[in-house]
Amino acid sequence: MKNYESLVKKIFPVFAMLLAISLFPVFLKNNYYLTIGCQAMLYCIVALGLNFIVGMSGMMTLGTGAVYGLGAYTSALLSTKLGVNPWLALIPVLVMGWLIGKGLGFPSLRVQFVYFSLVTIAFNEIVRNLLTNLEFTGSGTGVRNIPPYSIFGFEFNTQLRSYYLIFAFLVVFIIIALRIAKSKWRRAFIAVKDNPEALEVSGINVSSVKITAFTLSSIFGCVAGALYAHFNRYITPSTFTTDLSISFVVMLIIGGLGNFWGCILGAYVVAFLPQLLRSAGTSYKLIYAVLMMLAVILFPNGIMSDIRRSVGKLINNGKGFSKGGGIGENRTGN
């Protein structure tokens, strides 16, 4: 019975959040806000995936924009040029994600820290330049007239319909992310960040753990990209810049690295804040930047992590680290 209760306790916040997201269109029927709502959910998916690399494994990748873009282009080109059903195109998109994961994971085994970030920036720029210059990808004008998803003739062609379609995908990815976050993989990813050598002598192949993190993340990113392509119906290479990659990382940093709730919150903040600041006119970028800086200064561990910590402190009422015991406890008994 106790088990059941704890399960309810754990699932309840997620359920409440999903309910809130699903009710969003009821309150904001405006198409403009619905579009941003869709955008935010797509960002959520990408951020949840990116969390495996940046948040858990501690590798700062700045190539997510390209991953998102490659997912979008794969699906868009297949459905416009070859007439492949968008649903069917999801399979090549998954394969694409898998391939990128293997490919991006490989340099992470050789270069570390800032150098790795530089490699991923280069990857992003290469992809963006290729997309801009290849005739096959529609060069600078991108791909137009991308068909929407449809089920038995029911087309997801309005903002509201797309909203619920993306929402369904979000639910699936949240379940996957939560399951991974509860499993040994989370421990392995964090161990890679904390101490790869110790993980290696514990009998785990660090390289394969890193590549797993990349593969997962790229699959999340590619699927989100494909959804974006069929939602927007029109994609250009100028969307998938390093700026976009940076804003994905910003989501994680604002929300809290390695924190599930942080990813969601960060994605919504980054999606909505610029729109809310629209009224500020030309100075919106300035205000946006200042707010971001303030967020980082006030919540150095991310908004979610810091809130959680202070709530935890309130509950424990400053008990802190007093459970102590075992070796080390009797240091005075020398």
Next chain:
Amino acid sequence: MKTVLEIKNLTKRFEGLVAVKDVNITVKERQIHALIGPNGAGKTTTLSMINGTLEPTSGKILFGGQDITGMPAYKIAQKGLGRTFQNIKVFGSLTALENLMVGAMHNNNKGGVLRMLLCVKETNAMERTMREQALEVINEIGIYRLKDEYARNLPYGSQKVLELGRALMGKPKMILLDEPAAGLNTSERAEFVEILEKMYEKGIDLFLIEHNMDVVMNISHMITVLNFGQKIAEGTPSQIQSNPEVIRAYLGNRYKTIRKTEESRGNANAGR
């Protein structure tokens, strides 16, 4: 007695420096084997070569009769050779219990992420086994009360046993310990030695580097002494204590005199 670990003509060269030169060590089954020597003698280098974190320049390492020279560290660990480090290496942002569970991962690592997502029941069962095993081990090493603390918040001594516990989780045949007693006070050291002896009784062979002569002389059956990368002596603790070259290179004359006075006192007592 069967041989567990056999090191043949092991050599490691770093550029011009020869860290370990032509070392031969044979570790028998059911033994606690110690490796001692002055700083820079190549002890840790030897250990790292055995568990695969460093690749030897030449020589051979056999574990359980199998050649493990140059194998990646994780494969060697999977063969049942655990290790702890001189400068503690725990996973700071995981709790103590989770740290231990990482140690059991390679025994419960069927399939990749996809399988984990699809086979819910199997995954949950594996997770439960790992947790139960971790609870058992954390009890054994005496830090049960700290199980939900982040490893980085644990006191030094507890981090040290936690590392040992993580090695235990892999169900090893043998554990390599790099200065397990370093930095521990007298009572902590006594507790640690107790845990080591418990492990030995459970059937795990130990190979340790240690500077603390109390620990080395008390628990080990066999001692190998390294100096400037070369083996200068091997034998039982009493043989090593009276070996003139070991005394000159490492133990020092003071150790000899202390021992002599103790012995003569013993003799005098016996005479009375």
